[in-house]
Amino acid sequence: MQKSIITTLIATAIFSATPSFAAEQTNMMIMDAWVRAAPPSAKVQAAFFTVMNHSNQTIVLTDVEAQGFGRSELHLSAKKDGMMTMQKQQKVTIPANTIFQFKPGSYHVMLLEPNKIAAPGELVNVSFTLLNGEKISAQMPVKRDNSKNKMDHSEMDHSDIEHN
Amino acid sequence: MKKSKAIIAAGIIGLSALGAIVANNMQSPSLPTLTTAYVQPKQITLPDFVLGDNNQYTKALFKDKWSLVFFGYASCPDICPTELYNLNNVAKIMTDAGKAMPQVLFISVDPQRDSHEMLTTYTHFYNDDFIGMTGASAEIDKLVASFGVIYQKTFLANNGKYVSVPYTAPIPEDQRNSYLINHSSRLYLVNPQGQYVAAFAPPHSAKKIAEDLLKL
Numbered sequence: 001m002q003k004s005i006i007t008t009l010i011a012t013a014i015f016s017a018t019p020s021f022a023a024e025q026t027n028m029m030i031m032d033a034w035v036r037a038a039p040p041s042a043k044v045q046a047a048f049f050t051v052m053n054h055s056n057q058t059i060v061l062t063d064v065e066a067q068g069f070g071r072s073e074l075h076l077s078a079k080k081d082g083m084m085t086m087q088k089q090q091k092v093t094i095p096a097n098t099i100f101q102f103k104p105g106s107y108h109v110m111l112l113e114p115n116k117i118a119a120p121g122e123l124v125n126v127s128f129t130l131l132n133g134e135k136i137s138a139q140m141p142v143k144r145d146n147s148k149n150k151m152d153h154s155e156m157d158h159s160d161i162e163h164n
Numbered sequence: 165m166k167k168s169k170a171i172i173a174a175g176i177i178g179l180s181a182l183g184a185i186v187a188n189n190m191q192s193p194s195l196p197t198l199t200t201a202y203v204q205p206k207q208i209t210l211p212d213f214v215l216g217d218n219n220q221y222t223k224a225l226f227k228d229k230w231s232l233v234f235f236g237y238a239s240c241p242d243i244c245p246t247e248l249y250n251l252n253n254v255a256k257i258m259t260d261a262g263k264a265m266p267q268v269l270f271i272s273v274d275p276q277r278d279s280h281e282m283l284t285t286y287t288h289f290y291n292d293d294f295i296g297m298t299g300a301s302a303e304i305d306k307l308v309a310s311f312g313v314i315y316q317k318t319f320l321a322n323n324g325k326y327v328s329v330p331y332t333a334p335i336p337e338d339q340r341n342s343y344l345i346n347h348s349s350r351l352y353l354v355n356p357q358g359q360y361v362a363a364f365a366p367p368h369s370a371k372k373i374a375e376d377l378l379k380l
């Protein structure tokens with residue numbers, strides 16, 4: 001579909017009668033989103049993206065849903081006792097005025113129970129529930145990788161974990 | 165009398181130690197100085213093992229070529245796909261440099277869910293030359309022990325907490341499809357004599373791994 005790096009955000013206010021209130025609440029952007037392509041036999045996929053919190057308040061993601069998947073979870077990969085472990089997060093807190101990355105080897109959305117594994121070129125609609133009850137969704141393109149500049153990419157792989 | 169015996173004994177021990185060093189150096193050609201990989205202080209000769217659907221994967225697999233070995237599982241959403249993708253980048257760098265890429269072996273520690281066929285599709289998704297395999301846990305564990313790999317099953321218990329148990333331990337029925345596996349994420353280098361000689365610790369950079377491999 002479209003090649004733009006910035007994924008357009010559809011922010012939906014719960015109380016649509018008070019749009020100004022809603023606009024203030026959703027001062028957040030999801031950018032650079034992608035779902036990692038997986039072989040058709042795979043049972044899970046992972047989604048990565050960057051959250052920009054332009055507000056002076058923390059944003060707390062409490063839940064996630066993805067179209068075409070029975071279950072989706074907020075996850076964190078981290079090194080523990082010499083092993084890579086992955087743990088479900090009840091919530092992910094994005095501090096005020098920060099850029100927060102969901103990336104390989106760190107935070108990600110785990111997509112489980114696929115109706116069918118999403119193939120490269122397809123879009124997956126992922127929607128998040130915030131602590132204040134709002135919902136925010138983004139269309140995430142399926143890609144084999146997210147390298148914009150191929151030469152730099154190798155340096156970024158298995159990038160280290162910044163948030164603990 | 166006593167003294168001379170002691171001296172002879174010491175001499176014998178000294179000689180056999182020297183012999184061992186010489187023998188060791190003779191059987192394994194020395195490694196070039198690697199920048200990123202951690203070189204094993206002592207090269208570890210891998211044990212006999214049998215993996216694959218038709219028992220086609222044995223120690224002979226390592227003969228006469230360099231190998232990179234990674235342990236994981238096919239339902240891994242993050243670490244294993246990242247690793248295989250990264251290894252494909254290593255392969256590209258090696259090809260561009262006109263050097264042979266070591267063979268890549270992806271060994272699944274999850275035979276309860278991963279089949280040989282599935283692992284082949286899985287590894288070929290990243291690179292047609294990568295080999296995916298699994299087998300009986302007892303066979304896998306022989307290699308696991310040699311490389312010093314650790315792995316465990318982990319599942320969400322009723323109390324909402326993650327519980328980690330040995331892979332072959334029983335787990336609740338409703339978790340039998342959805343468990344995760346915590347696993348080591350080192351990449352192991354095996355020489356053409358079938359000896360484990362070095363390991364790359366994460367985070368893995370394709371460029372840095374390739375720089376070391378180009379020296380082989």
Ligand SMILES: [Cu+2]
Nearest residue numbers: 236240243244
């Ligand atoms: Cu893994």
